[in-house]
Amino acid sequence: MEKEVIKPKNKIHPHKFTLWVGIGSIVMMFAGLTSAYIVKRNQSGWVSYDLPIAFYYSTIVIILSSLTVHLAEKAFKVREMSKYRKLIALTLFLGLIFTVTQFFGFKEFWKMGMTLQANVSFSFLYVIVGLHALHIIGGVIAMIVMSLKAFSSKSRSYSIVPVQLISTYWHFVDILWIYLLIFLIMIK
Amino acid sequence: MSTAILNETAQHEVHGEAHHEHHHQETFLTKYIFSQDHKMIAKQFLVTGIIWAFIGGLFSVVFRLQLADPNATYPFLEDFLGHWAKGGKLQPEFYYALVTMHGTILVFFVLTAGLSGTFANFLIPLQIGARDMASPLLNMLSYWFFFLASIIMLSSLFVQTGPASGGWTIYPPLSALGEASQGSKIGMDLWLVSMAMFIVSSLLGGLNYITTILNMRTKGMSMTRMPLTIWALFFTAVLGVLSFPVLLSGAILLLFDRNLGTSFYLSDIVVAGKIMPNEGGSAILFQHLFWFLGHPEVYIILLPAMGMSSEILSVNSRKPIFGYMAMVGSLFAITILAFLVWAHHMFVTGLNPFLGSVFVLLTLLIAVPSAIKVFNWLTTLWRGNIRFTPAMMFAIGFVSLFISGGLTGIFLGNSALDIHLHDTYFVIAHFHIVMGVASFFGLFAGVYHWYPKMFGRYLNNTLSYIHFWITIVGAYLIFWPMHYEGLAGMPRRYYDFSNWESFKNFGGLNQFISIIAMLVFAAQILFIINFFYSIWKGRKVTTLNPWNANTLEWTTPIRPGHGNWPGDIPEVHRWPYDYAKDGKDFIPQDVPVGDDESKH
Numbered sequence: 019m020e021k022e023v024i025k026p027k028n029k030i031h032p033h034k035f036t037l038w039v040g041i042g043s044i045v046m047m048f049a050g051l052t053s054a055y056i057v058k059r060n061q062s063g064w065v066s067y068d069l070p071i072a073f074y075y076s077t078i079v080i081i082l083s084s085l086t087v088h089l090a091e092k093a094f095k096v097r098e099m100s101k102y103r104k105l106i107a108l109t110l111f112l113g114l115i116f117t118v119t120q121f122f123g124f125k126e127f128w129k130m131g132m133t134l135q136a137n138v139s140f141s142f143l144y145v146i147v148g149l150h151a152l153h154i155i156g157g158v159i160a161m162i163v164m165s166l167k168a169f170s171s172k173s174r175s176y177s178i179v180p181v182q183l184i185s186t187y188w189h190f191v192d193i194l195w196i197y198l199l200i201f202l203i204m205i206k
Numbered sequence: 207m208s209t210a211i212l213n214e215t216a217q218h219e220v221h222g223e224a225h226h227e228h229h230h231q232e233t234f235l236t237k238y239i240f241s242q243d244h245k246m247i248a249k250q251f252l253v254t255g256i257i258w259a260f261i262g263g264l265f266s267v268v269f270r271l272q273l274a275d276p277n278a279t280y281p282f283l284e285d286f287l288g289h290w291a292k293g294g295k296l297q298p299e300f301y302y303a304l305v306t307m308h309g310t311i312l313v314f315f316v317l318t319a320g321l322s323g324t325f326a327n328f329l330i331p332l333q334i335g336a337r338d339m340a341s342p343l344l345n346m347l348s349y350w351f352f353f354l355a356s357i358i359m360l361s362s363l364f365v366q367t368g369p370a371s372g373g374w375t376i377y378p379p380l381s382a383l384g385e386a387s388q389g390s391k392i393g394m395d396l397w398l399v400s401m402a403m404f405i406v407s408s409l410l411g412g413l414n415y416i417t418t419i420l421n422m423r424t425k426g427m428s429m430t431r432m433p434l435t436i437w438a439l440f441f442t443a444v445l446g447v448l449s450f451p452v453l454l455s456g457a458i459l460l461l462f463d464r465n466l467g468t469s470f471y472l473s474d475i476v477v478a479g480k481i482m483p484n485e486g487g488s489a490i491l492f493q494h495l496f497w498f499l500g501h502p503e504v505y506i507i508l509l510p511a512m513g514m515s516s517e518i519l520s521v522n523s524r525k526p527i528f529g530y531m532a533m534v535g536s537l538f539a540i541t542i543l544a545f546l547v548w549a550h551h552m553f554v555t556g557l558n559p560f561l562g563s564v565f566v567l568l569t570l571l572i573a574v575p576s577a578i579k580v581f582n583w584l585t586t587l588w589r590g591n592i593r594f595t596p597a598m599m600f601a602i603g604f605v606s607l608f609i610s611g612g613l614t615g616i617f618l619g620n621s622a623l624d625i626h627l628h629d630t631y632f633v634i635a636h637f638h639i640v641m642g643v644a645s646f647f648g649l650f651a652g653v654y655h656w657y658p659k660m661f662g663r664y665l666n667n668t669l670s671y672i673h674f675w676i677t678i679v680g681a682y683l684i685f686w687p688m689h690y691e692g693l694a695g696m697p698r699r700y701y702d703f704s705n706w707e708s709f710k711n712f713g714g715l716n717q718f719i720s721i722i723a724m725l726v727f728a729a730q731i732l733f734i735i736n737f738f739y740s741i742w743k744g745r746k747v748t749t750l751n752p753w754n755a756n757t758l759e760w761t762t763p764i765r766p767g768h769g770n771w772p773g774d775i776p777e778v779h780r781w782p783y784d785y786a787k788d789g790k791d792f793i794p795q796d797v798p799v800g801d802d803e804s805k806h
Contacts, residue, residue, distance in 0.1 A: 032340035036417045039447055043409055047451035050498065054459070054470075054491055063473075063486035134468055138486040141468040145459060 031179050034186070041190050044153065048146070048194065052201055055142050059205055065137045066206045069199070072123035073147075076116050077199055080154075083112035084192040091185040094178055102181075103168045109188070110161040113154060120151050143202065150198055153191050160184055232768075242342035243768040247349050248328035249660060252653070254356060255320020256734060262311035267727050269304045272296045274720035275713075276702040290368070298701045299388045302371035305699060306389065307363070309374030310397070314404055315359070317507040317645050319352050322446075323408075325510055325652050326415045326439045328660065332759035333433050335424025335776060337769045340417040344410045351407035355400045362396035370397035373699065375496060378471035378489050382463045385477045395464065398457050405450045405457075412450075415443035424758070426778035430534075431795070433757050433782045434527060437534050438513020441541040442506050449502035449545070456495030463487070490555050497548035504641050505544045509537065511648020512579060512608075515601040517782075518655050519583055521755045522598035523590025524791060526783035529582040536575035543572050553621040554628045562621040569619035576612055580605065591786070595753070596670035597655035603678045604647040610682075611640025614689065629699075632692025635685045643681045650677075653737070658752050662765040663744030669736040673729050680726035687715050756782045756794045 058064065090105035124144070132140045164184055241247060271280060279294035290300035327345065331338055339345045362369040371389025372380040376397065384391045419440045423432070459470040463484075471492045472484035520527040527533060549557060549565045557565075583605045592598070614636040617623050627633060650673075657665050696709050703709040703716070751760040758778070762770050776796035784793040788804055 030421065032417050032421045035421055036340060036344070036413045039413045039416050040409070043413070043447045043451050046448050047455045050452035050455040050495055051459075054455070054495060057491055057494070058470075058488065061486075061488060134462075134466055138469055141462065141470060145462060145468075149455075149458070 033179055033183060037183055037186055041187075044190075044194075047149070048198070051142075051146050051149070052198075055146065055201075056205060058138055058142065063138065065139045067132060067139060067143075068206075069202055070123040070126040072119045072126055073199065076119035076123065077195065079112050079116045079119060080192050080195055083109050083116065084189055086112060087185050087188045091178075091181050094181045099168075103165075106161065106168055107165050110158065110165050113158040113161060113188075117151060117154055117158065120147065120154075123147075139206075146198060146202075150191070150195060153194070157184070157188055157191055160187070240346060242338070242346045244327045244331050244339050244342070244345060245660070245766065245770075247345055248324050250349050251319055251323030251327060251352070252660075254353065255316050255324060256737065258311050258315040258320065258356065259730070260734065262308050262316060263727050263730060265304045265308040265311070267724055268296065269301055269308070270720040270723045272301055272701065273703075274717045276704045299371060300368060301701045302373075302387075302699070303368045303389050303393070306371045306373055306376075307359075307369050310359070310370070312642065313374060313503065313507065314401070315352075315356065317642070317649070318408060318446075318503070319404070321507065321645060321649050321652075322415075322439060322442050322510050323349070323352065323411060324649075325435070325514060325656075326411065326443065328656065329435055329759065330415055330418050330439060331422070332659070332762065332766075332770060333436050333757050333782075334419060334422065334427050335758050335778060336418060336422040337771070337775070339414045340422055341414055345414050348407050348410035348414065351403050351410065355403035355407060358396055358400035358403060362393045362400070365392050365396070367391040367393060369393040375493075375500065376460070377496075378460060378463065378492050379475050382460060382471050383475065383477060383482065384464065385480070385482075395461070398461050398464075401457055402454060405454045408446050408450055412443040412447040415439060416447065419443075424775045424778055427795075430531070431778055431781045433513075434516040434530070434533055434537075435510075435513040437537055438509045438516070441537050442509045445502045445506050445509070445541055445544055449499040449506075452495055453499035456492055456499075459495075460492065490552070493552050493555060494548070497551045498545075500551065501548040502544040504637075505540055507641055507645045508648075509540070511604055511645040511651075512537070514648050514652040514655070515604045516579075516583065516586075517757070518597050518601040518651050519586050519605075520783055520785065521655075521753055522593045522595055522601070523587050524593070524785050525586055525590045526785055526787075527582070528585040528588075529578070530781065530783065532578050533582055536578040539575040540572060543568060543575070547572065550619055550621075550624075553624045559621075566619060566621050570616065572619075573612070573616060576608075580609055580612075595654070596665070596667065596674060597651045599671070599674045600647045600651035600654060603674065604644050604651060606678070607639050607644040607647060607681065611636055611638075611644060615640060626695070627692060629697055630692035631688040631696045631698055634698050635688035635692060638688075639681070639685050643685070647678075650674075650733070655753065656759075657737075657740070658747045659759055659762075661741050661744070662747050663740050664747060664752075665740045665744060666736050669732055673733045673736070676729035676732075677726055680722050680729065683722045684719050684726065687719060691715065751794075754792050756784055756792055758795055761794065761796055 086105050086109040090102050090109060093099075093102040093105055124147075127140070127143070128134075132143075134141055134144050161184060164180065237243075238246065241250070268283070271278075271283075280291070281294040283291035283296065284294050287296075287300065290297055290303075296304075327339070330336070359369075367388045369389060370376065370381070370393045371387060372394070376394070380386050381390055381394055384394075419432075419436060459468075462468040463470050463472055467483075469484035469487040471489050472482065472487040473489075475482040475484060516527055516533060547565060547569045549561065550569045553562055553565075587602070614632070618627055618633060618636055654665060654670060657663070691712050694708070694712070696703065696712060703712065747764050750762075750764060753760075758776060761776050763772065778795045779798045780793065780795055782795050784795075785791065787793060
């Protein structure tokens with residue numbers, strides 16, 4: 019009988035695990051796009067460009083938001099709910115700011131004549147950065163739901179899993195952005 | 207023992223949701239339409255897959271009519287197809303639309319969604335001992351995204367300019383420019399949107415399959431005690447989750463090229479005397495992105511068939527599977543190699559010959575795990591106490607087809623030979639046998655084997671055997687001659703061969719192939735009739751374990767409810783292949799190991 023003693027192995031919640039696999043999937047999509055970018059970069063007709071300044075501001079914003087979501091998760095863990103509410107709302111706000119600065123970045127870029135159709139190199143920037151922004155917007159929508167729940171008097175949520183999910187996802191899109199930024203600076 | 211109890215509470219926490227739902231009253235809508243029960247979702251995938259297979263198969267019959275005799279007219283076609291078959295003669299544009307849609311439907315909608323959608327959903331929770339998938343909601347969404355994709359693809363058949371017609375590989379520039387052909391207009395956009403939905407569906411499914419297998423196994427079900435079906439479905443999901451996103455990125459770039467004036471894939475193109483403004487793109491880039499999915503896709507289609515055949519061969523040989531760990535290892539090797547061989551589809555694109563030879567080497571390496579699998583299947587059969595059930599017949603048929611089709615892969619994987627064979631009927635013959643028909647055989651084997659578990663009834667045996675014999679003989683008669691046509695240089699996707707002196711000789715052979723194709727299609731209708739008739743009128747299953755199999759799904763009630771096991775989930779004490787052991791015919795996985803039992 020002693021052979022049959024199985025240690026409790028289900029340490030990671032299935033939803034969290036699903037998120038990690040999903041992150042792997044998103045990574046593959048951006049890996050596909052960035053490798054396509056490298057291939058094109060080495061062909062004729064490529065135009066180098068500098069990234070709009072707004073993108074650097076948005077980097078600061080998203081790093082800050084990663085910090086606030088981390089603190090929100092910590093506050094939730096020790097059940098300081100009012101602190102959690104403030105921090106999750108702040109993260110949501112920073113997520114929106116990020117989206118707006120990205121938009122201004124695009125606008126700045128476009129005004130300098132680097133439109134979507136002008137050259138493949140610019141087209142790539144719009145698609146890659148745009149797809150990342152869509153992932154941010156997805157996170158923002160999730161965060162809106164979380165905030166509504168946090169501020170609602172009716173729902174009392176005690177499970178930390180959703181908070182951890184959003185936090186992991188948010189750190190991921192943050193790191194993804196930093197990767198993309200460095201990639202776009204290095205290979206242009 | 208206390209750890210065991212602790213584990214059980216952890217399990218209950220995880221399954222809390224599923225238990226809860228189990229007690230809900232189910233209405234028609236929640237039971238059959240918006241069901242979150244993995245078994246119902248599996249049936250939804252299966253029935254949708256069957257409908258698609260019928261449509262896709264019918265398309266092949268129609269374009270085979272054209273190939274049988276390019277100059278014949280069939281007035282009845284005009285009644286059905288209108289201006290696509292003016293005067294009863296299939297129009298060239300529509301011929302291309304038919305081959306494109308045949309490929310798309312069969313590869314993605316039938317052999318990806320219909321095959322892994324059905325069996326991953328049905329078998330994973332049942333065979334690993336879970337009440338449902340990790341996320342039943344995502345699972346339901348996975349089906350509904352597939353359904354949405356189906357509706358969009360189906361609607362593309364009815365737009366005025368017709369569905370996509372640039373081949374299922376949708377290479378640009380043909381697919382990127384609306385001006386290029388009728389099928390490159392709105393039909394192509396619908397194709398891309400539909401495929402985007404399809405990719406979302408398979409990602410949601412894949413996430414769930416992987417998580418469920420790794421996190422929700424019952425007590426005692428260690429990874430090395432999992433049936434080979436589960437291993438195969440696991441690697442299939444890994445392949446899908448990692449390769450489909452790359453196709454998605456390729457498709458997004460194509461959508462931009464088509465609708466927003468970018469030039470990712472386009473450069474220096476003249477359409478009908480008009481110079482297009484696009485500059486700086488590369489059509490080859492698309493091929494890289496496409497085949498990075500496209501090749502793993504072959505194994506997404508094939509691995510579930512391999513896994514199910516392994517299980518069925520063992521059960522019906524009444525023998526343990528030969529070389530279990532080698533089977534798992536070879537599945538793993540195939541999964542890794544699947545990502546490293548995509549450029550063998552691109553030998554003639556001007557690829558650097560050195561790079562080409564690297565891809566030749568990696569491609570030919572696949573022969574090693576494939577040969578291990580074939581060897582193990584044959585040794586499982588060797589001196590077995592074989593029961594020729596319909597499922598077993600199809601599983602053996604799968605092995606046969608996998609060998610015949612796999613051998614021609616060695617020809618094609620060789621870049622020097624591929625220059626001659628590329629885009630000929632040799633390629634058509636190869637992939638139809640090894641991937642198309644073989645996987646269909648795996649699918650049929652699975653349906654015949656698990657039908658009693660799905661519907662609580664048996665399929666009609668006589669019809670099943672007729673279905674098998676017509677299909678296997680027919681498949682060989684259709685595709686074997688195509689090898690010769692291909693060696694003679696007959697190119698694929700041509701509408702009319704009668705203008706070439708060298709291909710005219712194949713007129714009779716083409717006619718023969720078309721007649722057999724129609725016969726085989728008729729046999730599939732027989733299967734469909736059998737399938738639907740037996741759901742309501744088939745002989746009822748009266749024993750829990752009709753095939754005397756060891757796996758856990760046969761410990762559930764004959765018609766399991768949502769949650770699968772009415773009481774506790776059974777514990778697992780052994781691997782699933784204890785057949786003909788210690789004088790016993792079979793020992794199910796939930797039977798504790800006796801003190802005097804020998805090791806396997």
